[in-house]
Amino acid sequence: MIPIRDENPTGSPPHITRFIIGVNVIVFFVIWLSDYVALWSGFEPPSLEVAVQKYGMIPFNIMNGKQLYTLFTSMFMHGGIIHLGGNILYLHIFGDNVEYAFGHGKFAFFYFLCGIVASITHILSITTTADLLIPTVGASGAISGVLGAYIILYPRARILTLVLIRFLYITRIPAVFFLGFWFIFQLLEGVLTLGLGVPSGVAYWAHIGGFIAGMVLGLTVRGRRKPRI
Template identity: 35%
Template sequence: MVIPVHDVNPVRRTPWVTYALLAANVVVFLLTPGMAGSLTGESSLAQLCHLQAFLDHWAAVPRELIHHRMPPLVPTGEVGVGPQGPGCVVGPPSYDKSPELSVLTAMFLHGGWMHLLGNMLFLWIFGNNIEDRMGHLRFLLFYAVCGIAAAYAFALLDAGSGAPLIGASGAIAGVLGAYLVLYPKARVWVLVPFLVFLPLRLPAWIVLGLWFVLQAVYSSGAGVSDAGTVAYAAHVAGFVVGLLIALPLRPGTPPPPEPRGILFGRRARPGW
């Protein structure tokens, strides 16, 4: 798997929506119970119960999306002692939850620092060009549509799951699909793990095409959605939706500039 670090594709306008999405995701993560200190991996039972209740309230849950109703018992965030020892208490919900709105709130929740940073890296690299091509408001709508489509696609494949579906991955996958359609020849600097991390400059169609193939292969197995696993099917759905939405914009999209400068430690030839 290659790790993208930068694309050679300048923008014409400041990507304010991309910046706002990056900031919002970071702020929500820091406000999520127990997540700011998750880097150490140390969490008490009380923190885990509080986090479980928080996610159940604000995350998208597949069976709630499909059946459009909440379960009779949900985590309360409290710790209790049962026959098998201490554990998280469940009880009737004390709040009303809209499954449709939970799809949007879930897009700003993440299960840990690596989950957050990985998503934000891809949004930082590829989001600005898609916003530049679509415009601010249309890009925001596009981002939301891709995220919603990804969540519902996953819910349809796992309709009985009560595990929370969180993360911006589905929406960002849509950004990647659009980038592949609009800028397939744009060069992307990546790090390739081979004994050490080798820097290479590759066409976007190779980088994003490889990413999509891997997601599709992984999604053919058992994909689940809680914080410790990855909802690969949501990635595939978001990518395809983003690709299809961007197709009509392709004819009027100017090509990215031809890269110049240093390549693999030497001067690149014109036309590379």
């Protein structure tokens, strides 16, 4: 299932959401262009590898109190255009309403807090594995927090969704079902990677931790959500 848009108008422009999207896009293409230049000019290692090692979140370093700034910087780095595009799509669709509910300043704090909680959850899930040395990048954990808040604040909002079951079709799905299915999938995959030791290139427990953090924080504004204009 791929979300196209939600049918949930907001009352003010999502300035923070747009800013975060813009920074993610700029960072990605700056690194990509630098990597391209480094690769073709013969410099080793390519700048992408250098950037990931310097600004990606390496769990082992965090556990030892080193490079704590990467808990923040890793949220603006992505491993590829599909990784970036998927995150931007979800943040664009769900971020505006959550930002409106929290207010601009509090939403920024909420977003980064969810990202940090997501990173910590990921670290806790791999404490006894070699994955502690693998850098983690991406805004997925923070955006999972946005999804968690959305399911609490707007469970009945309709999500226009592209579905592939034998053939492609578009339908409207309530947010509680769309995001609920998304979370259950992350949870099942997370249990597989944790319990069976199945290797994965996806930080499922970061998604789980971010989503739960978003749900909890969403409850703090649910009762005082601003009326629509």
